[in-house]
Amino acid sequence: MEIFKIIKLDKEQPQHLYVQLYKSIKEFILEGKLQEGDRLPPVRKMADMMGINNVTVVKAYEILEQEGIVYKRVGSGTYIAPQTSPKINNTDMENIADKEVYKSTSLIEQGQIKIDENMINFASATPSAELFPVEDFKKVLNEVLDRDKGYAFGYQEGQGYYPLRQILSSYIDQYDIIAEAENIQIISGAQQGIDIVAKALLNYGDYVIIESPSYTGAMAAFQSRGARIIDIPLDKDGLNLELLEKKIITHHPKLLYVMPNFQNPTGVTYSKNKKEKLLEICNKYGVFIMEDDYLSELNYYKEDNTTLKCLDTNEIVIYIKSFSKIFMPGLRLGFLIIPSNLHGKLLRAKHTSDISTSGLLQRALELYLKRGIWQQHLQYMEGKYKERFEKMCRCIEIYMPTEVEYTLPRGGVNFWFKLPTNCSSHNLYEMAVKRNIVFAPGNLFYLNNNYNEYFRLSIAAVNPSEIEAGMKELGEIIKNYIELQVKPICRNSSIKPIL
Ligand SMILES: Cc1ncc(COP(=O)(O)O)c(C=O)c1O
Structure with a gap:
């Protein structure tokens, strides 16, 4: 002292x-x-x-x-x-x-980016406000207020408003996930879901395995529990399973955190075979899997987007669903499907976090789903995103310099790129900001903030004409940057690489 x-x-x-x-x-x-x-x-x-x-x-x-x-x-x-x-x-x-x-x-190190009004925003993976179904939601909100009066403002049951859990149980049925209302836990956004699972399962010093790269918010939640994080490289069809098994054997992790469909930030989707093998390995060694399903709905070409949860016969998957990317992030609504033996722990963690998610919003969402407006909205969002997605794919082909490596995803909103090794996405970021373009530098998605050569472009907050203009401009910036980096000796001595 x-x-x-x-x-x-x-x-x-x-x-x-x-x-x-x-x-x-x-x-x-x-x-x-x-x-x-x-x-x-x-x-x-x-x-x-x-x-x-x-x-x-x-x-x-x-x-x-x-x-x-x-x-x-x-x-x-x-x-x-x-x-x-x-x-x-x-x-x-x-x-x-x-x-x-x-x-x-700097804001960017905190995972935040300052965006001025006239900027082209490839950084945000969250839908822009003009896509939000404000009028429809206003109607259901008013209806709930007329119907439930003051009850809508009481503390809601910690596990969540029962009719909402019931309707979610039938909603996920169409994705071949079987879960009773009793196994559903309403959460105030997926971030809270990750946080309370970490709180419920992890003690100081426990090991957690994540994909490398991974979602920053999850890493922060695990770190806040004092967990030790092991990151395992993502291959084009999912986690490197050989390495995963080795790490499980040596470190006995409690939890594996994955995004098997349209992973954030890479856009990678696991092959069905890898999904099955992953379950097999985790089941063999008794490791819980936290499956973060933040946007498997954006499956534009109806390819296999099976969730781990629907393959999970041994109740080892904790499934997290966010409505932020396909609905409205500010509602702060999502849900977990939890293995029966974790019920009590998760409920206690939820209680210490915020007692319950807003009852008013849960009731409004329930009505929104019941009226079928949800399905219409989902189709609308899918259509909008698909238009942007296809525009982006075309623009990448046209404008992205050939030195930049990438694999086009088949759905979702994120595109992942690798600059030549001597280039840094931070330098590129500085150059792009000056030309009113923002994106997410890749090191943000790595545990130790390394791997400077990667960057992520998202299409959630840009319309097709912004994509066209932004990609044309960004392509030029990248081309000039690579030229300066790769061939500095050929240049006039008065020109210096921008570092
Ligand atoms: C993979 C992933 N999981 C969870 C979240 C958090 O979502 P929510 O807004 O539902 O808390 C995000 C937000 O960007 C995300 O990208």
Whole structure:
């Protein structure tokens, strides 16, 4: 406790107090003054010691936790985590000193991108607002309010509004997934689903296996539990199963997190054979699979998009469905299908997360599904996305320089590219932003933020004419960039590679 007394926070400094506290603790770790397993003072004690309020301490601890530098033990406190990965280094500290955490780390490192109105947005995998069925949803909302009055605003049952679970059970029947209302858990978005599964299943130090690359939000959720993450490369038809089995044998992971259809960010779909083998392996070694089905509906050419859940005869798959990409992300609605033996654990994790998902919105969604408006909307979205998807495929063929590697996906909204090895998608990003185009640099989707040569383009938030204009422009930018990188010696000495 003594060590913390030397921390001096200065209200006169432009830097927020929570940033100052965060930095001081991080510095102690860097200098070896705090070590793995050391406990941070409880929030109130730290606040008293520093003469600041509790919220300031909570914020500082939260950032440390999000960075995986500390972890919480329920009912016990906050502890310093093992500093194995490059979570913390001097460069970080310098950056932080220069700018400010969260204001400071560039938005893109936080997985966020600032998009001005006139920009062409290939970064976002979320539908643009003009595709939202606002009028139809308004009608069902009003109807629910007239019908249920104040009941619509009470706490909803933690597992979810029963009639909604019932109708979802018949909805997924058309995808050959058999699940009773009792096995469905309503969640406030898939991100919450991943988070509560992590909370329910993982203890500090447990192993989780993910695809490499993978969805950033899932990695963050596992890290926040203090889990150890192993990433396994994705082949063109799914995970490298040989490596998977080896890692399972050596590390005994509790969980495997996968997106078998139109994976984010690569667009890869697993072959049926790989899906079956994956289930076999996980079943053999007793590993739960978290299947994140964020958009298997966008299967434009009606190819095999079997879910693992529908092949799961041993109840090892925890299935997560998000409505964000095919409906409206701001509704924060989704559902889990859970193996019977995990019911209690997941319900408790959901309860500690937000007690229940909005009852009003669950009721409105139930009516929306019951009226059949959902199917119409799904068809509409599929049509819109398919138009964009095909436009994108054509534009890639025309405008993408031949040095850029890619495999076209067969559905979904994401396209994944590899620049020549000496190019960096971050540099490309800087150049594209100047020309009003944004996309997602690939390193964001890797555990250790490496693999700079990849990038992801999404078609969810761009209309066909933006795709045409954006791809033409981006193609030129990439072509010029590659030329400067690959042939710098042939150029006039006054021209320098942009680095
Ligand atoms: C693969 C994947 N899973 C889950 C989510 C989170 O979805 P939701 O908005 O339902 O929380 C996203 C969001 O981009 C995603 O890409």
